[in-house]
Amino acid sequence: MSMQIGDSAAEAIFRDQARTWLSQHASLRSDDVANWHDDLGGHVVACKKWQHVLYDNGWAGISWPKQFGGRGGTSLQASIFAEEQSKFDVATGSFAVSLGMVGPTLMAHGTPQQHAEFLAPMLRGDHVWCQLFSEPNAGSDLANIGTRAVLDGDTWIVNGQKVWTSFGQFSDYGILLTRTEPESPKHKGITYFIVDMKSAGIEVRPLVQITGVAHFNEVFLSDVRIPAANVLGQVNNGWAVANTTLTSERAFIGGGGSSWTVEALIETAQKLGRTQDPVVRQKLAAAYTRAQTLSYLGYRLRTASSLGLIPGPEMFVMKLAYARHWEKTMDTAMEVLGADAMLWGDNVIDNGEWQHRLLSQFAIRLGGGTNEIQQNIIGERGLGLPREPSVDRNLPWRELVKG
Ligand SMILES: Cc1cc2nc3c(=O)[nH]c(=O)nc-3n(C[C@H](O)[C@H](O)[C@H](O)COP(=O)(O)OP(=O)(O)OC[C@H]3O[C@@H](n4cnc5c(N)ncnc54)[C@H](O)[C@@H]3O)c2cc1C
Structure with missing residues (x-):
């Protein structure tokens, strides 16, 4: 597969159309845009507004099929649009779960009734969705989830706890993984639900992170009643449905660019008179080299996507390389700021963006x-090494040692 760098003729035309439309409906991002981490609630409102504009003008759901209200384009067109959109001062983050993960899962596994009920409002930006997968004892080992759902007539009764639920405090709906057959091995006996976040028995408690922002939450479910019609896919076959969601999540995270650039850090270094220091120069050059390598890795992903292939291990390499680049470059940023790196609040250099990004690295390394x-x-x-030993794969979930 030869690598394609830059746009094909058709892609260039599409990029041009996108840019023209965006410039008519939004203003270019400037250096002093408001930091949304200061007001997450306001950010959600701004996201809803912008999603409505996209929807009304036929730019929502670029790669969604027309039958579901989308534009019927390719995933490459969607990423070209996202690239162009990122240059404008518009809010988009709070629909990452709904449009990026729930939409594709619903389209693949939902019933016609579920499509009709949820997809159009999702695309229009009426509803924020959250992902209720991780639990205190189930993160990397997600199949170990213990939140129980028991059928009572035509209603499921759910009890348990979720954690790390991004945007849970602003969400209208959630996608929820539950244990419905504890006698089966852990990957079996899981059922996937759509849950109305306003249901009685759901308590959402925001968790304040090291950055001072509460982006995610603990969610407690006590006798929450979910209608049987809200099972997504088959009862006890939720792991297959969850895999569609997780694949979409990885594609989304792997394909995402960052909101900062090495060029911006170089500008800060110049502003502070730090570019004469040979060690700082070396580190800035290393950061620039990593960023270039990442953009070439991005071209490989795009080439695969334009050929209609599902990217393989390069997606995982990208996510890992991106997380490491973030970590190392923020160390360099702190060195550039010197003693001023210790400031927080008023009088910080560049609005405190570098400190925020330093502390945000953990989100990228874990999520x-x-x-x-x-x-x-x-x-x-990628390398064909033996699988990690797994001693509990075939045992009944009920018999596993729980953290
Ligand atoms: C910013 C952010 C947003 C998130 N949003 C959501 C959300 O909206 N919804 C949701 O459901 N979840 C969400 N998560 C949760 C996320 O998916 C988990 O944090 C992640 O899967 C890791 O799980 P854990 O935190 O339980 O860590 P653990 O799985 O307990 O891991 C602890 C440590 O052990 C290591 N480890 C674990 N297993 C292995 C292994 N087999 N081999 C080698 N090392 C191992 C890990 O790498 C880690 O360093 C979010 C997380 C972050 C950081």
């Missing part, structure tokens, strides 16, 4: 599968 899990997958699928 969507930790660095260590990426390495395991690259080892198995």
Whole structure:
């Protein structure tokens, strides 16, 4: 497969159309845009507004089939649009779960009734969705989830706890993994639900992170009643459905660019008179080299996508390389800031963006599968190394030792 760098003629035309439309409906991002991490609730409102504009103008769901209200384009067109959109001052983050993960899962596994009820409002931006998968004892080992769902007539009764639920405090609906057959091995006996987050018995408690922002939550479920019609896919076959969601999540995270650039860090270094320091220069050059390598890795992913192929291990390599680049470059940023790196609040350089990004590295290193899990997958699928030993795969979930 030869690598394609830059746009084909058709892609260039599409990029041009996207840019023209965007410039008519939004203003270009400037250096002093408001930081949404200061007001997450306001950010959600801004996201809803912008999604409505996209929907009304036929730019929502670019790669969604027309039958589901989308534009019927390719995933490459969707990423070209996202690239162009990122240059404009518009809010988009709070629909990452709904549009990026729930939409594809619903389309693949939902009933016609579920399609009709949920997809159009999702695309329009009426509803924010969250992902209720991880639990205190089930993160990397997600199949170990213990939140129980028991059928009572035509209603399921759910009890348990979820954690790390991004945007849970602003969500209208959630996708929920539950244990419905504890006698089966852990990957079997899981059922996947759509849950109305306003249901009685759901308590959402925001968790304040090291950055001072509460982006995610603990969610407690006590006798929550979910209608049987809200099972997505088959009862006890939720792991297959969850895999569609997780594949979409990885594609989304792997394909995402960052909101900062090495060029911006170089500008800060110049501004502070730090570019004469040979060690700082070397580190900036290393950061620039990593960023270039990542963009070439991005071209490989795009080439695969334009050929209609599902990217293989390069997706996992990308996520790992991106997380490491973030970590190392923020160390360099702190060195560039010197003693000023210790400031927080008023009088910080560049609005405190570099400190925020330093502390945000943990989100990238853990979310969507930790660095260590990426390495395991690259080892198995990319390098053909033996599978990690798994002693509990075939035992009944009920008999497993729980953390
Ligand atoms: C920013 C962010 C947003 C998130 N949003 C959501 C969300 O909206 N919904 C949701 O359900 N979840 C969400 N998560 C949870 C995320 O999926 C988990 O944090 C992740 O899967 C890791 O699970 P854990 O935190 O339980 O860590 P653990 O699995 O307990 O891992 C602890 C440590 O052990 C290592 N480890 C574990 N297993 C292995 C192994 N087999 N080999 C080598 N090392 C191993 C890990 O790499 C890690 O360093 C989010 C996480 C973050 C950081």
